[in-house]
Structure formats: C-alpha cells, structure tokens
Amino acid sequence: MPITIITTYVSIYILIPNYLVKKRYALFVLYSIYTLVISSYLIVLSIFYGLIYLSHFETGNMAPISKNMIFIMIAVYLVTIVVSAFKLLTINLKHAEKTSKLETKVLETQLKLKEQELQYLKMQIHPHFLFNTLNTLYGFALKKADETPEMIVKLSNLLDYLLYQIDKPFVSVEEEINHIKDYIDLEQIRFNDSLNITFQTFGNCTHFKIAPMLLLPFVENSFKHGSLKNNVLTINIQLTCYENSLEFKIENTIMQEDSENKGIGLTNIKKRLNLLYKDNYTLDIHTKNNLFKVTLKLFNT
Numbered sequence: 001m002p003i004t005i006i007t008t009y010v011s012i013y014i015l016i017p018n019y020l021v022k023k024r025y026a027l028f029v030l031y032s033i034y035t036l037v038i039s040s041y042l043i044v045l046s047i048f049y050g051l052i053y054l055s056h057f058e059t060g061n062m063a064p065i066s067k068n069m070i071f072i073m074i075a076v077y078l079v080t081i082v083v084s085a086f087k088l089l090t091i092n093l094k095h096a097e098k099t100s101k102l103e104t105k106v107l108e109t110q111l112k113l114k115e116q117e118l119q120y121l122k123m124q125i126h127p128h129f130l131f132n133t134l135n136t137l138y139g140f141a142l143k144k145a146d147e148t149p150e151m152i153v154k155l156s157n158l159l160d161y162l163l164y165q166i167d168k169p170f171v172s173v174e175e176e177i178n179h180i181k182d183y184i185d186l187e188q189i190r191f192n193d194s195l196n197i198t199f200q201t202f203g204n205c206t207h208f209k210i211a212p213m214l215l216l217p218f219v220e221n222s223f224k225h226g227s228l229k230n231n232v233l234t235i236n237i238q239l240t241c242y243e244n245s246l247e248f249k250i251e252n253t254i255m256q257e258d259s260e261n262k263g264i265g266l267t268n269i270k271k272r273l274n275l276l277y278k279d280n281y282t283l284d285i286h287t288k289n290n291l292f293k294v295t296l297k298l299f300n301t
Contacts, residue, residue, distance in 0.1 A: 003046060007039045008080045012087040021091060036077075043073055133158070133183075136190040147189045154182040161212070171212045173205040173241060180219055180237075187223050196234045203241035208300060210246070211276050214269065215239070218250050218294055221266045226252035229290065244300045251293040 015035065019028035047069055133155055140148045161179045181199065188195055219237065226233045238249040273281050277298060284295040 003039055003042045004076045004079050006042075007035060007076060008083045010035050011080050011084045016084060016087055016091070020088075039076065040073065043076060044069070047072065130159075133186060136186065140189070151186055151189055154186050157182050158186075168212055170209040173208045173210055173239075173246065176210060176212070176215050177201060177205070177239065180216055183216060183219060191233060194228060194232055196232050197237070198235075199237040199239075201239045201241075205239070205241035205246070208241050208246055210298060211272065214272065215248055215296075217266065217269045218248070218296070222250055222252035222292070225254070225292070227255040229253040229255075246298045246300070248296040248298075249294070251291045254287060254290055254292045 011032075015028055015031055019025070019031065137148070137151050137155060140151060158179055161175075184197060184199060188197065219235075222235050223233070226235060233253060235250065235252045238247075240247045270283065273283060273296075280299045282295075282297045284293075286293055
C-alpha cells in the first residue's frame with residue numbers, strides 16, 4: 001500500500017503536471033522509467049520483507065496474494081494508471097473550461113469592437129449625408145423656392161430614419177426603398193432638368209430585411225461623384241428581390257474611366273458589409289464606357 005501511494009503521488013503530482021501536460025515528453029518518459037524501476041525494486045523488497053520478517057522464510061505462511069510478484073506489480077500499477085487517467089481527465093476538463101471562458105471573452109471583446117466600429121461608421125454617415133442635403137435645402141431657402149416645404153418634409157422623414165431607425169440591427173427592404181425615393185426626390189428638386197434617373201424594383205421584398213442605411217449611401221455616392229454628360233447626370237437603379245437573395249445595381253455617368261469614385265459613404269459601406277455580412281455578400285465595382293457601376297448581392301441566411 002505505501003508503494004502504491006508513493007508511485008501514484010509521483011505520477012499525478014510530479015510526472016503528469018510538470019512534464020506530460022507541459023509537453024516535455026522526453027523527460028516524462030525518462031522519469032517514468034526511473035519511477036517504474038524504483039517502485040519495482042521497492043515491491044521486491046516488500047515481498048522479501050514479508051518473507052523474512054513476517055513468514056520466517058516459510059512461504060507457506062505468506063499471504064496468498066503476496067506470493068505472486070507479477071500480480072502485485074499489476075495491482076500496484078493498475079491503481080496508478082487509473083488514478084493518473086482520472087487526474088488527466090480532470091486536467092483536461094479544467095483546461096477545456098478555461099479555454100471556453102477565454103474564447104468567450106475573446107468573442108465578447110471582438111463583438112464589442114465590431115459594435116463600436118459599426119457605431120463609428122454610422123456616426124460618419126450622419127454628418128456626411130446631412131451636409132449634402134442641408135446644403136441643397138439652404139440654396140433653395142435663399143431663393144425662396146416653392147419646393148422648399150416639400151424638401152423639408154422629405155428631409156424630416158430621412159432624419160427620422162437616420163436618428164431612430166439606423167440603430168436597429170435590421171429594417172425591411174421596403175423601408176429602405178421608401179427613403180431612397182425620398183432622397184431621390186430631394187436630389188431631383190436640386191438638379192431639376194439636369195437629372196435623368198430611373199429606379200426600378202422587381203420581386204417581392206416584403207420578406208427581406210437588411211441593415212439600415214445599407215443601400216442609400218450607394219445612391220448618395222452616385223449623386224456626389226457622378227458627372228454630367230451632355231449637361232445631364234444619368235443614374236439607373238435596379239433592386240431585385242429573390243427568395244433567398246437580393247441584388248442591387250446602380251450606375252451613373254462619369255467623365256473619366258479611371259475615376260475611383262471613392263468617398264466616405266462608399267468606404268463605410270464596404271466596412272459595414274464586412275462587419276455585418278462577412279461571406280454572405282458579393283460587391284462588384286467597376287467603370288466602363290464612362291459609367292460607374294456597382295452590383296451588390298446579399299444572401300439571406
């Protein structure tokens with residue numbers, strides 16, 4: 001019994017935590033061999049002690065279990081192996097629990113960082129969008145144009161969307177469409193006869209939800225970076241809703257083929273797409289024949 005206790009103690013408190021768990025396998029094997037040799041020697045001594053002092057060199061007087069050296073060794077090492085296996089299981093469970101807690105903390109930290117980054121992107125959208133719209137409204141107010149009240153109403157609707165709806169994780173596509181139409185109406189008043197725009201929707205979009213202000217920055221970008229061709233800015237928009245996906249296409253006239261058409265809105269929308277949709281979207285942006293084209297596909301998961 002003392003040899004079993006000592007061997008088991010060495011295994012679970014020295015060999016396993018200091019060498020096996022720390023992946024110091026060579027030392028673990030070496031010291032395990034030392035432990036095996038020493039414990040075997042002590043088992044042999046204990047048997048001779050029993051023969052000499054307890055049985056007076058009479059094997060017949062020995063306890064039956066102590067007569068079989070192999071059986072004794074198997075019993076000692078079996079206990080050691082079972083206890084060591086339990087110790088390993090306990091260590092693995094604790095390690096798994098710590099790993100799980102650490103992964104949870106990492107995920108929570110990443111989620112908070114993404115939420116903060118997304119909130120920062122939304123804050124950038126607000127002043128950028130409002131500056132363009134208020135600048136137009138200011139010009140019409142100076143002229144005392146009759147369209148000013150209508151522009152204020154539409155701007156009010158957009159402000160409601162910006163201030164209250166954008167904090168929602170998702171809104172209906174129809175809601176986004178309505179605010180795109182309000183924005184287009186505001187720009188049509190500003191451009192007057194120098195704007196040629198079409199906005200077509202296809203399919204049933206009632207079941208589809210998207211992040212708020214996801215499509216509107218593309219429209220805003222077309223007005224901001226688009227160029228007049230023959231004194232007319234041409235913008236074509238198509239929105240198609242399928243059963244499990246959404247396709248948004250927009251193109252506008254530009255003056256140069258190498259126009260990158262970058263802006264705060266377009267840069268932010270790329271970051272938002274990466275944060276919100278990851279691998280569930282495709283975005284194609286290119287220029288061709290003095291047209292800047294954007295095709296966005298979202299896949300409903």
